[in-house]
Every structure is written in structure tokens, then in C-alpha cells.
Amino acid sequence: MTFSRILGTGSYVPEKILSNTDIEHLVDTSDSWIRERTGIRRRHVVDERESTVDLAERAARAALDAAGLDPREIDLIVVGTTTPDRIYPATACRLQARLGAGGYPAFDVQAVCTGFIYALGVADRFMRTGSARHALVIGADTHSRLLDWSDRGTCILFGDGAGAVVLGVDDVPGILSTHLHADGNYEDLLYVEGGVPRGNGVIAEGNAYTKMRGNEVFKVAVRTLHRIVDETLAANALQKSDIDWLIPHQANIRIIEATARKLGLPMERVVVTIDEHGNTSAASVPLAFDVAVRDGRIKRGDNLLLEAFGGGFTWGSALIRY
Numbered sequence: 001m002t003f004s005r006i007l008g009t010g011s012y013v014p015e016k017i018l019s020n021t022d023i024e025h026l027v028d029t030s031d032s033w034i035r036e037r038t039g040i041r042r043r044h045v046v047d048e049r050e051s052t053v054d055l056a057e058r059a060a061r062a063a064l065d066a067a068g069l070d071p072r073e074i075d076l077i078v079v080g081t082t083t084p085d086r087i088y089p090a091t092a093c094r095l096q097a098r099l100g101a102g103g104y105p106a107f108d109v110q111a112v113c114t115g116f117i118y119a120l121g122v123a124d125r126f127m128r129t130g131s132a133r134h135a136l137v138i139g140a141d142t143h144s145r146l147l148d149w150s151d152r153g154t155c156i157l158f159g160d161g162a163g164a165v166v167l168g169v170d171d172v173p174g175i176l177s178t179h180l181h182a183d184g185n186y187e188d189l190l191y192v193e194g195g196v197p198r199g200n201g202v203i204a205e206g207n208a209y210t211k212m213r214g215n216e217v218f219k220v221a222v223r224t225l226h227r228i229v230d231e232t233l234a235a236n237a238l239q240k241s242d243i244d245w246l247i248p249h250q251a252n253i254r255i256i257e258a259t260a261r262k263l264g265l266p267m268e269r270v271v272v273t274i275d276e277h278g279n280t281s282a283a284s285v286p287l288a289f290d291v292a293v294r295d296g297r298i299k300r301g302d303n304l305l306l307e308a309f310g311g312g313f314t315w316g317s318a319l320i321r322y
């Protein structure tokens with residue numbers, strides 16, 4: 001049997017920082033409300049010159065360095081993103097060109113905040129079937145570009161960033177399982193209206209702002225993530241106590257705490273970056289992953305549970321023996 005395992009991780013966040021106090025000047029909110037209700041203290045945002053592929057490239061190169069691989073050894077790129085620079089080509093294709101390569105498959109998957117987990121699930125299936133030997137899997141988003149800076153229900157939540165992993169084939173499983181789900185019936189709770197032009201050449205019909213009924217999304221997210229924890233443990237015949245680290249999507253500290261309680265994990269075993277990064281959409285899980293690998297918390301052999309929930313609705317998890 002062929003499996004995939006993680007050879008290296010990388011991440012990048014833009015230099016520009018927006019604190020809660022900065023946002024107090026834009027909408028009727030307060031630093032204390034944002035910290036208490038979400039856990040966020042600041043977020044990094046792109047400037048006018050930066051784009052999603054810039055962030056993806058930085059994270060990809062860091063992951064390649066960590067894996068000790070040359071970009072020419074990669075034979076698959078999958079990017080989870082909802083904020084591609086262009087309608088096409090895909091961010092993955094633009095990245096492939098920047099890495100000085102071509103010929104092998106490179107494509108984006110759009111599953112909003114679950115984008116990285118979807119990308120990982122797809123890449124793992126390529127590796128298991130012998131269709132790729134070294135994959136770059138990335139979550140990258142510039143969600144700040146989809147925000148209405150007069151809507152306090154959304155503009156406080158999001159930041160920009162990218163996270164990447166390099167996968168290599170192995171006889172021993174690193175990725176034990178991935179679980180991907182969607183339910184398109186919840187569109188009204190979380191969406192961006194704008195889409196491709198309707199033949200008139202005008203970009204973004206409607207507007208391109210994130211619209212969210214936060215409180216309702218919150219309740220579904222908590223319920224759904226509880227279910228996926230059970231599903232993931234059962235699929236691997238593991239107990240809660242077998243999990244060394246939870247690497248959750250960083251949407252709200254209260255959602256993260258609820259999932260940790262479900263797993264019986266103390267918060268010291270949960271990777272939390274929401275205070276520094278906010279919700280970076282598809283980047284949030286691989287960004288948190290890389291932070292905890294680089295600061296030495298996550299060690300080879302640890303069992304990691306990754307999970308995410310987002311627009312679509314989409315949700316998913318991955319169980320990894322690092």
C-alpha cells in the first residue's frame with residue numbers, strides 16, 4: 001500500500017497588522033468585545049500590491065525548504081482558496097509558473113474555510129493511487145478583500161495568510177484519514193453575492209462582500225464539528241485520549257473551546273493562533289500547524305486532529321500521524 005506523509009510545513013502572513021483598536025475607528029465595536037466574543041486581538045492584512053499567489057508562494061517555498069525538496073521535484077499542486085487573484089488561471093497554476101515548473105496537475109479547490117482540508121483530502125487520494133509522489137498542498141486567502149468595513153458582524157473576524165505542506169509517498173501512513181462534507185442548503189447563512197459577469201463584461205454582479213448570520217453559523221459549526229470528531233475517531237478505531245494535538249480552524253475561540261471539550265483535551269493541547277491571525281479562511285489550519293511545528297510543540301509521531309468548517313457549508317477533518 002502507498003500512503004502520504006508530511007515532509008515539511010511552511011506559512012506566511014503579510015506584514016501589515018490591523019489591531020482591534022484600529023477597527024474601533026471603523027465601526028461601533030470595542031477591543032474587549034472582540035476579544036471576549038471571538039478571541040481575536042489582531043490580524044494581518046495584505047496591502048494593495050500583495051495578492052493570494054504572493055502569500056501562497058512564500059508559504060510554499062518555506063514548506064519546500066523544511067522538506068529539503070527542490071521545487072522541480074513537485075508533481076502536484078492543490079491550493080484551497082476562495083480569493084484567487086483572477087477568475088482564471090487558478091492560483092495553483094500561477095504558483096506552478098513561479099516555481100519554474102510545468103506539465104503536472106495544478107488546480108484550486110474552493111471550499112472556503114475548509115479549503116485546506118479539502119485540498120489535503122484530494123492530494124492524499126492522488127498519492128494513494130500512485131498519481132503523484134511529491135505534492136504541495138496549500139491554503140491561501142486574502143479574505144480582507146471580501147469585507148464590508150462598515151459591517152461589524154464580519155469585518156472584525158478575518159485576516160489574510162497562507163499555509164503549506166509538502167506531502168511525500170511512503171509505505172507507512174502519515175495521513176491516516178480525511179473526511180470531507182458539504183451541505184448546500186445553508187447558503188443564506190454565509191455567502192458572497194458577486195460572481196462572474198452575466199455576459200456584459202462587468203466584474204462582480206451584486207457586491208463582493210461576505211454576508212453572514214454569525215450567531216446561526218456559530219450553532220451549526222459547533223454541532224457539526226462535534227459530529228466530525230466522532231466520525232474521525234471511529235474511522236481510525238482511536239479513543240479521544242489517543243489525540244496529542246487538535247489543530248482547529250481558527251474562526252472563534254468559543255467554537256475551538258467547545259471542540260476541545262468534546263475531545264476532553266486541555267487547551268494546552270490545542271493549537272490556537274486566532275489571537276494573532278484572526279480567521280484566515282483556508283489558510284488558518286495549515287498556518288496554525290506550521291506555527292506549532294516550528295515552535296517545537298508538535299513532534300514526529302504525534303497524532304494530530306485537523307478540522308474546519310466554513311461557507312458552503314463545508315466541513316472536514318484529517319487525522320495525521322506526524
Ligand code: ACO
Binds near residue numbers: 309311
Ligand atoms: N462589536 C460589538 N457588538 C457587536 C459586534 C461587534 N463587532 N457584532 C455584533 N455585535 C452585537 C450584536 O449587534 C448583538 O447586539 P444586540 O444583542 O443588541 O442585538 C450582540 O452583539 C450579539 O450578537 P451576536 O451576533 O449574537 O454575537 P455572537 O456572540 O454570536 O458573536 C460572531 C458574533 C463573533 C460573528 C459569532 O457569531 C461567530 O463567530 N460566528 C461563527 C463564525 C464562523 O464560524 N463562520 C464560519 C467560518 S467563516 C467562512 O467560512 C467565510
